[in-house]
Amino acid sequence: MTAFLLLVESNTTGTGREFARQAADLGAVPVLVAADPGRYPYVREDGLRHAVADTTDPRAVLDVAAELRHEGEVRGVTSSSEYYVPVAATVARALGLPGPDPQRVTSCRHKGEQRRTLHAAGVPVPGFAVVTTEAEAEEAALRLGPPVVVKPVLGSGSLGVRLCPDGRTAAKHAADLLSRTANERGMSLPREVLVESYLTGREFSVETFGTDVVTVVAKHVGPLPDFVETGHDVPAAVPDGLHDELADVAVRAVRALGLGWGAAHTEIRLEDGRAHVVEVNPRLAGGRIPDLVRLALGTDLVRAQVAAALGEPAPPAAARHGHAAIRFLTADGPGTVGATDEALAGARAVTGVADAALYRTPGEPARRATDFRDRLGHVIAAADGPGRARQAAEDGLARLRTALQHHENPGETE
Known part of the structure; x- marks a missing residue:
């Protein structure tokens, strides 16, 4: 019987194509479910099977799954795009398939809700406020900084994230973000913005699978006021004590958010020598970090994520240092x-x-x-x-x- 893996949309760069290739290598037929499959050049280049559906609606993806049952069995549902992780999780749960808790990943994606959960659990985070008006943004900036970082409560890839040197600049940027009704994928945005204290120390990420730490990554960021990631080093060359602190705070964050299924990418900054969680993403890291992990450590995170979605054990990590x-x-x-x-x-x-x-x-x-x-x-x-x-x-x-x-x-x- 044919085993299908549904891929709900994809990221436009990085691992999207590799998800499909790993599924095929594991014996499943990958099917990309997308509102516009033409958005992804690899669909045509690789002859990838696809179906058109409203991928913001889990019921539409379930309809695709129902059609495929005439040919075989849907064995897994996942997404390489952070935007669609909640939909994929909802569909997987409805079909009784492996996946993260839909409610938990939905809450995790809202940066305000995530911060409140982490703060309540005692996980160190920057000072923050969720605001809905310019005036609230200015007041929060003056209370938390300045300078402060102003960002959308829903987003990815540092889109709309900016360092604001004073209250008026924070209010102006917040007004711009609040005026946006949809993101670059056409998905509706809430009229909320996150204002947070600016942390000045070094930046890292911790890559976890389940609640196990895979590696700590040193991050390089471009010039302010923007936060464009310009490079990564795997593993980070840090003292053992700092490595352990970064790993510990990341695992605490993952557990506090009720994650612990598959991959998570936790971004951390130091302030006064202490690790603070900037955000946790319930997905594989972007920025080609999975490629670096494979080259440096022999651990294929993409394959592990696809295997988990198919209900198979993750492949063993190679002993490479x-x-x-x-x-x-x-x-x-x-x-x-x-x-x-x-x-x-x-x-x-x-x-x-x-x-x-x-x-x-x-x-x-x-x-x-x-x-x-x-x-x-x-x-x-x-x-x-x-x-x-x-x-x-x-x-x-x-x-x-x-x-x-x-x-x-x-x-x-x-």
């Missing part, structure tokens, strides 16, 4: 993409570089990065030591950067 790093190409200002072939060849020639890619073609515009969509390419490196992996990624990035042509006059591309 290497290091991997990624650096993303971003522009400092307006410009265009130039000679890509030469830049890619140069980056790939660096010893230790495992992969290099550009996301734009010659002649396409570039601008200063304000969120993940403005990243222009990446270099991934692997080595037996953290310093060597980082250096290879940075050397490769320097060569990849030759593909950018900057314009002195911002008006040329704005």
Whole structure:
């Protein structure tokens, strides 16, 4: 009997394609359920089976599952996109299939509800306030900072996240966020904004599977006032004491939120030497972190997540103790993409570089990065030591950067 794995939408970069490939490798037929399958080029390129449905409505996805029962058995339901994790969990629960608690992941995705839950459980978090007006945002900024970070209560990829130096700027940015009725996927947004204290220390993430820590990741972020992730190092080169503190606070957060099924990605910042949870995402990490984990540690998180959705045990982790790093190409200002072939060849020639890619073609515009969509390419490196992996990624990035042509006059591309 044919076994199907329903993939509810996908992320547009990173692991979406790999979810489908791993499902096939595990003996299941992947079926992408999407409102617009054409959004994902790999559907056509890989000949991936797909079905069109309103993926904001679990009943519509259940209708797809019902149709597939004429051909076989739906064995699992999951999503590689954070936006659709609650829908996938709801459908899996309705079908009696493995998955996280739908109510828990829905609450977790609301950053305000998540903060309240973590704070009540004694997990260190930044000071915060959920506001619904400009005036409330300004008052919260003056009470919690300034400066403060202002962000949507529902979001991903640092979209709409900004450091605001004073109350008036916080109010203005909050007003802009509150005026948005839908996100980039067309999903409705609540009229709420999160204002939080700005933490100034180093940033990390902790990748967990269930309640087990897989690795601690050192994160690199671009220039303020935006929070674009420009690189990651796996595993983070930190003292044992700090590693244990980061791991402990992440597991406490996962348990407090009632997660503990499959992968979770917990973002943490230090303040006064103490780890504070910025947010927990009930999904695999983005930013090609699963690729780094596989290269450095031999643990395939994508395969593990797909196996869990299919009700199979996670594949054993390979005994590897290497290091991997990624650096993303971003522009400092307006410009265009130039000679890509030469830049890619140069980056790939660096010893230790495992992969290099550009996301734009010659002649396409570039601008200063304000969120993940403005990243222009990446270099991934692997080595037996953290310093060597980082250096290879940075050397490769320097060569990849030759593909950018900057314009002195911002008006040329704005």
